[in-house]
Amino acid sequence: MPQGDYGDLKVGRLLLRETFKTGESVGTARTLDLEGQESNPPLTRAELVWRHDNVTALESGCVTPLTFTDKPERNAYVTVDSVSAEYTEWRNDVVTSDWKLGLTRLGSDAEVDLQSRLTGVVRVNDFALSGERWHAPPIGHYGYQTGTTNPTTMTRTGLDGAITVYRGIPTGASPRWGCTPANYLNGRVRLTSGGTELCGVDQSLSPTGWALTNGLVNVTQSGTGRLDVQTYTGGAWRSKVWTVYSQTGTEVLAWDGATLLRNGPEHVILRLTKGLNPGRLTLDLALRRGSRIVEGYLQRSTSADLKVTLNTAEAYTNTSAQGYLVASSDDIDGNRFACGSARTFTADANGGVIKSSTTSLDFWLGVVASQATLNTNPTFETDGTGWTAFGGATYARSNTQAKFGSWSGLLTTGADASPRYEAATTAVTAGASYRASGWINPGSALPAGVGISVNWYTSADAYISTSSNNLVPTAGVWAQWDATVTAPPTAAKAGILLVAAGTPGAGILVYGDDIRLRGATPSGDAATDLRNQYIASLPETIYAVRR
Structure with a gap:
């Protein structure tokens, strides 16, 4: 000021x-x-x-x-x-x-364009991947061009606002764009120490108390030498804690030194150093403007088994043969961890990357980020408002069962067909894709199944149709229902609901938790997209070019 x-x-x-x-x-x-x-x-x-x-x-x-x-x-x-x-x-x-x-x-921006010169190479990898060339200029830029071929775009919304990410940059193209000097730092990557942002690389930097952020990803330390990789979704930071191992069974509990290798608005690289007595271990953490992932490079002076794993285990789909892992179900924040490497690796049981008998390990960490939840009260934690029973059923908030937290929504079936409870309607866009998901735990067998459905309505609240599919979960076991649905051409509103199929009879208990209607995961934020963007995270140098 x-x-x-x-x-x-x-x-x-x-x-x-x-x-x-x-x-x-x-x-x-x-x-x-x-x-x-x-x-x-x-x-x-x-x-x-x-x-x-x-x-x-x-x-x-x-x-x-x-x-x-x-x-x-x-x-x-x-x-x-x-x-x-x-x-x-x-x-x-x-x-x-x-x-x-x-x-x-x-x-001034009236006199010069800014040109981002991206290297023409991608990371050498063991998966025959060509990567996806992408780029994110500052929030508030204008007139972006890549020659005669235009890239596609996607928007990622973080703490700093909505940033445009350009995908499929033509090979050999050096994007040009305009930006006022006042907007140039919007959406930047920054390294803070003790809460204060640093300029340049010639800085005295403590190995603790730092934070590396771009408004979408925030990386700090979690008490010890662990990495707290936070993702901005749903208007808040959501944490995943990762543990770094210098060799089998040896967790890095504290780092001895920190150094800035690069500190530009578009790209920051932080190096952490740990003495091995003798020898040393270094961890380079890199973050780029507009990225959903943090990149890492772990290196030691002598060969050992190196690994970076989730501190708390999560179930995952093992696609290490394709260069990445992704959680098999949502966490309490609606996200799914994702990680990987450009080189062949072994998946850790907790979820993570292991490379045996090596002096270096490259990796990336992030999440498949959830979109904003459209319905109210998806978790039932605070109260039971926002849900109404139909089909002769009753609805109540219950702490007998819960997938997350302590509470769930309890459906008690009646004698009518399709007993259900439904959330209050929310505005949707006709023709758009949405993700409907939730956890279901029936108190007894339901031969016809149970599911999370979406009812579509006009702007005047006239019912149009239902998007539904059923699963037959084991009684007393939580099962996830997750599907992408499309709003009909005349839809203006939607209500998500938990429904027992057919006419199951009265008195059956069905618990539901974390029931959400969200925008579908956009192309560009799926785990395979994040992997491909890591492979083609091209170093950027910015020049001013006379218009």
Whole structure:
């Protein structure tokens, strides 16, 4: 925020006090010279030290947005040519940092396009995969082009808002796009230490207290050396804790050092180091703008069995022969873990990646992320509202059985056909695909089956049709019902319901839990898509190109 009568000057991520004057010159290049002072007070000492250290960490040669509060007409893209800062401390009185920046002005967004040069190679892999070339520019960009062939798009919504991901980038294409300097950092990747974002790579960094995030994925440590990989779904961060092993049976309980290898808005790489006494283990964690996964590279000086596994076991589908694993059912947040490697690996019993007798292990971690739940009260945890019984049945909230948490929705059948309870209707889009899912536990056998169905209605609440299918679960055992359904052409509303098929007779108990109607998992977020995007996670360098 502005200090007193001063505005803000932002050089990339770095926040400084706006200077009174900006020196400009034109010759072989258009240069900008800025100088100013940061002081404590009015800043706290920690704030001043952060600004001083981040001034001296600015990287030369990188395209950097420059924005002013009071002189917005000077907003532009620049490169840093020279940096100096004098740090002065009068003990128990005042601390100052007098800084100078020498910049080259590349131009405003009206003058220059930004060009993302993506490498033409994909990861070497053991699965004959060509990968999927993809790219995510900042939130708020415009005029994206890849030549005569257009890519497809998808939208991922995270903490920073909706970011567009371009898929199927043509081979050899270097996308060009426009973006105001003020929008350039929206949706960026950032590394924070102690809650403070760092600029550049020449930084003092603690091996604890850091967080690596892009608004979709957030990676931190979980108490010890474990990795807490969080995914932003349903308006909140959802955690999966992963354990790193330096060799068979030896979990990394703490890291000795941390280093930034790359720290750009589009791509950050953090290296963690562990002494093996003798030898060392390093873990490189990489996160890209717009990505649903964090990439990892584990390396040690001598050969051993390396692995990264879920700390708490989850059932999964073993497709390691195709380069990935994915959970076989939703977790309490509606997500399914996914992980994999570019190289042949063994699946761990908990869910994870193992490579034996090796000095390196590449991997990726993430989830097949759920879409927003459309119906109210899917878990019955707080109360029993939002559901109504039909077909002679009764409905009640129960803590006798629960798949997740402590409560479920109990259906007691009546004598009529199709006893059921249904959620209040929610708005849908005609022709769109939706995912209906839930867990079912019948108290006794139901020969005709039971299922999670969707009733479709017009905008005037007139019934249209039902999308349904039944399963015959074992009495007393939770079973998941999961299907993709399509809204009819005239549908405007939908209600999800738990229903016993046929006329099962009165008095049968059926428990339901985590019953959700959601948008279908979009193309691009399935486990195979995440695997292919990992294979083609192409390094990006950004240039300013005159329009």
